[in-house]
Amino acid sequence: MRKILYFISLLSIFSVFCVLTQTAFASSSSSSGKSGTSDKFIVQPNGEQSVGYPQISIRTNAKANPIDFNKFAATCDSIADSYPVNDPSDRSQAVKKYLLEQIGSGDLGHVWIIVFNSARPGDYVSYSYWKGSGYVSNHNKNYSGYDPSEREFLYQKDIKLPQNMNTTKIENELIPPLLKQSTNIGKILGIPEDITGNGTFTPVTTCSWFCGNLWNSINKLDNQVDFTSPFSNSSEHAKKWGMPFLADLNSFANPGALAKYLSK
Numbered sequence: 001m002r003k004i005l006y007f008i009s010l011l012s013i014f015s016v017f018c019v020l021t022q023t024a025f026a027s028s029s030s031s032s033g034k035s036g037t038s039d040k041f042i043v044q045p046n047g048e049q050s051v052g053y054p055q056i057s058i059r060t061n062a063k064a065n066p067i068d069f070n071k072f073a074a075t076c077d078s079i080a081d082s083y084p085v086n087d088p089s090d091r092s093q094a095v096k097k098y099l100l101e102q103i104g105s106g107d108l109g110h111v112w113i114i115v116f117n118s119a120r121p122g123d124y125v126s127y128s129y130w131k132g133s134g135y136v137s138n139h140n141k142n143y144s145g146y147d148p149s150e151r152e153f154l155y156q157k158d159i160k161l162p163q164n165m166n167t168t169k170i171e172n173e174l175i176p177p178l179l180k181q182s183t184n185i186g187k188i189l190g191i192p193e194d195i196t197g198n199g200t201f202t203p204v205t206t207c208s209w210f211c212g213n214l215w216n217s218i219n220k221l222d223n224q225v226d227f228t229s230p231f232s233n234s235s236e237h238a239k240k241w242g243m244p245f246l247a248d249l250n251s252f253a254n255p256g257a258l259a260k261y262l263s264k
Contacts, residue, residue, distance in 0.1 A: 054118070056114070059111070059155070096189060096190070104132075117167075129199070133198060134199035154259065208257070228253050
């Protein structure tokens with residue numbers, strides 16, 4: 001009975017996640033702080049001085065081509081059909097493996113956030129999510145890897161950090177709930193934490209998911225970003241894949257979607 005109640009509670013958490021995915025990422029009409037190009041990488045290790053400090057930047061090295069998750073779903077359907085209909089466990093494992101390999105490979109692009117405290121070299125904090133490690137930051141004591149400010153990008157949005165915000169608040173109040181949410185979703189998907197307390201990278205809790213949510217939690221409504229692509233007929237695909245908990249997930253976070261938003 002305890003196991004059943006625990007699973008029900010996890011499904012409730014995932015339902016809330018699906019609602020947030022569909023409603024919290026509305027794109028802003030403001031173009032303030034957007035910059036980038038479709039074919040030339042940019043290196044900006046100390047931020048944009050014209051914006052002022054402290055400033056926050058969300059960056060991606062993806063081209064402005066959102067992932068077509070309907071094509072992804074069709075491939076996943078074919079993978080699932082390699083196993084008997086009455087074998088949802090093997091069907092779901094095969095689909096999860098494919099999605100993690102494709103989405104976590106980096107071939108689809110990456111997203112990260114930089115908070116520049118000043119124009120002084122090295123005076124910044126980096127935040128993102130990696131496959132195999134979850135939360136990464138130069139302020140994360142659990143893991144030494146992170147995205148340096150010198151990393152090349154194609155698009156970014158950089159603005160002054162809100163007056164009521166700082167890196168201590170970001171790390172103590174905004175990031176922990178995201179880590180917990182990704183860990184709970186990982187449990188539903190059967191994907192464990194690679195590093196205890198570091199959150200879980202899954203096909204739905206990716207760098208785009210983490211950074212998009214974190215950015216929108218930090219900034220006001222007029223500076224929100226859109227970072228998801230539609231995923232139609234999710235209930236049909238979820239049933240075919242042996243993943244009924246994905247039935248209400250109608251969009252997926254991905255770097256290309258953010259890049260497209262930032263390119264406008």
